[in-house]
Amino acid sequence: MSAPSAAAAGGDGQAYGLCWPGKAAARAAAAVPPRAALRLRPGGPAPVFPGGHTILVGDNLEALKLLLPDCRGAVRLCYIDPPYNGGTDHLYPDRFRARRTSGSTGRHGPWLDLLLPRLLLARELLREDGVLFASIGDEELAHLRLLGEEVFGERNFVGCVARVTKRTSNKGIHFAPSKDYLLAFARDKRRLPPFHEVVGPDYADRFRGSDPRGRFATVALYQQALDPRPNQRYWIRCPDGSFCIPPGETLPDPVEDGVPVAPRSPRDRVWRWSHASYRQRRELLVFKATKTSPLRTPDGGRSAWNVYTKYYLDDRLARGLRPRDFLDGLTNDQGTAELKALGLDDRFPFAKPTGLVRRLLHWIADPDALVLGVFAGSGTTGHAVLAQNAADGGRRRFLLVQSPEPTGADDFPTIAELTIERVRRAAAQFAGPSDLAVCDVE
Ligand SMILES: C[S@@+](CC[C@H](N)C(=O)[O-])C[C@H]1O[C@@H](n2cnc3c(N)ncnc32)[C@H](O)[C@@H]1O
Incomplete structure (x- = not known):
């Protein structure tokens, strides 16, 4: 695995770059051969890599390794939406603390341990003209930017987009937080075509002459x-x-x-x-x-x-319209409403709106894109791919990875079961796909 390094020692022995105890082990974890295998669920279609819609249930580190032989250099768009390390556990852990085994200290080290090997593997899966988008909050924005620049190379940083997440808020002591970010990194920025913004139906209205x-x-x-x-x-x-x-x-x-x-x-x-x-x-x-x-x-x-x-x-x-690096009108309450519309109210906190992922699909303007969702959560990325294909006749395919995090609920005992059901219900709305493959990573 090759990746440009950001840290180099200077004459005074000081190093520039993102350092934390356990970093070497986290990097090495990407190169360890997979310990798990893919096990197809009985009764469903077999996965067609890299051609078919697939949900992988398991730890995404193992899953990404297992995808490599068939999907290396095949992914056009990777969307990652990791835990923000916000300090409060939701349905999934979102409060990272030092783990004795890793030797990492503080709250950022263990989070970086999670992200580094996964970013290294995601990069390997990207096409030469591929791009990775990462949603992130204020807590880890700075670390993810530096980590991304280390993995992809500083020259392949594409942009940081701010997104309004809620319309009103009065929480917080000094500010009422109401935005998050999307960081974009290219596999090779020179090969990444310019992005195309959606041209709304009223765009032409301003051309009155x-x-x-x-x-x-x-x-x-x-x-x-x-x-x-x-x-x-x-x-x-x-x-x-x-x-x-x-x-x-x-x-x-x-x-x-x-x-x-x-x-x-x-x-x-x-x-x-x-x-x-x-x-x-x-x-x-x-x-x-x-x-x-x-x-x-x-x-x-x-x-x-x-x-x-x-x-x-x-x-x-x-010439195409360039997207602004600021997203308004794609708030989290839309994600909540979309789950509700599928009969899945209150099943998953802070689901992203499908409109956010559809916007990314618009930007890359590739109707045949293979789309990888690494921290799938409620399955927003799969839903967005299906919706976009239905809207424009595209042939995009998705690969989603979600761990079987227990939910405590009887009907969907793990988050991954919710992911699968959400994608199935969304697919039924668009009369497809019958070819959804589900594999356990065990
Ligand atoms: C912020 S949520 C993603 C939300 C998603 N974008 C949505 O709209 O529903 C992060 C998800 O990543 C999952 N996750 C965290 N660590 C993981 C791992 N190592 N492997 C697979 N999934 C993981 C969590 O269970 C959680 O569902």
């Missing part, structure tokens, strides 16, 4: 916040023959269309475009008559015009 080239929107050519630049201050001739320029202390002479004048004072404002762009792209200008123009005339008065530039809907769509 129309000309023979298509629908367009406009944006002002003068923006107050622009810093003065030498080639971006010049006069523009308006439709009535008058001239206008962004506000400033010096009004250049002579008054000629598109001839650059260096700003002389920091208060001499500028256009968004250089004079060269202005000359080449004049056909994109739109002049609007207004009484409140910020622009000036040669005698220092207020211009009767403001100047805008067009941008076209088709160009934007062809």
